Amino acid sequence: MQPNRRQWLQQIGLGTLALGLSSLESFAAPANNEGKSRSLAPSDVIRLSSNENPYGPSPMARSAMIENMMKSNRYNWDITSELMKAIADKNNLPGENILVTAGSTEILNLLAVYYSMQKGNFVIADPSFTNWTNIAVQQGLTKIAVPLDENKRNDLDAMQSKITGETRFVYICNPNNPTATIVDATKLRDFIREAAKKTMVVVDEAYLEFTEEPSVCDMVKDIKNLIVIRTFSKIYGMAGARVGYAMAHPDTIDALLKLKVWPNGDISVMSRVGAMAxxxxxxFFNDCNIKNNAARAYTVSQLQSKGLHCIPSYTNFIYFSLKEYEHDFFDVLKINKIQGTGIYEQEGKWTRITVGTMEEMQRFISVI
Structure with a gap:
């Protein structure tokens, strides 16, 4: 397929489309346990709440952002296509399969708005990454929450059974947040092939780069009803820079572009050059994984030695049960200036903690 010129111009910010949405409030995510706004923590606070990379941005990314700071007085048309090409090359895809946004949550916002234009439902695991789902519900979609399997993984068979003619999309976070689990790669591909015959499949791979598991992004070339989402916020340590991207069929990319007044214009010059670097x-990428694996293994072993059951983690966070914990866990964290999360499942009192540096995790273990 030849690249669509209009689409390409839109992607690099030269095409401006207006959309008559009823309210821009649709894009404002409400606060909840996972997505609430958090001010930057004081320097003496250990932040183990948002699955951020404590080592980033990388040295090359920092240098690129500093060197290009003075270019912030100009629009970034000339480097937009460069970032898209870099992402496309990394994933062995043509540029027409890529949509770059200000963080992966913006893609989820766009999907929620786009697929709610027609009434219906969406299917998602419970618990999973849900801070964006209120937008879909507010726009009129019904949320179909499917419990995880006994190993805290996405129950693909159960999710498949919930798809109906009214289902607008099914969302798979893999690895799953907050449980840090991953589904079998072959089973996921089989699920996508079957589910995509009936509805759009959204696979969020925000944490996949902490694993050695293969991506499913190669499938977007042949399966129109598939969107794969990635972010620079996790392994690349650029959460504050806000860079994410979607990989999908060109027709799907084109449909989502129509929801943006200035496609790809919402990412700063410094964020773009930082992402490319x-x-x-x-x-840096490899070093982060090595350090994360070491700190994670230490923390899991220490938690288990305290009688706290942990789910095997494939990410930079750990899901564990406070059922046998004798103290007020969150009060202990607060007193010791450590930011945690909350309870995701009341039965078993399951919570999540981000893997920080080894020193931070040693401090965490020492106080609990």
């Missing part, structure tokens, strides 16, 4: 910094 981050993709090149292989040493």
């Amino acid at each position: 981050a993709l090149k910094d292989k040493d």
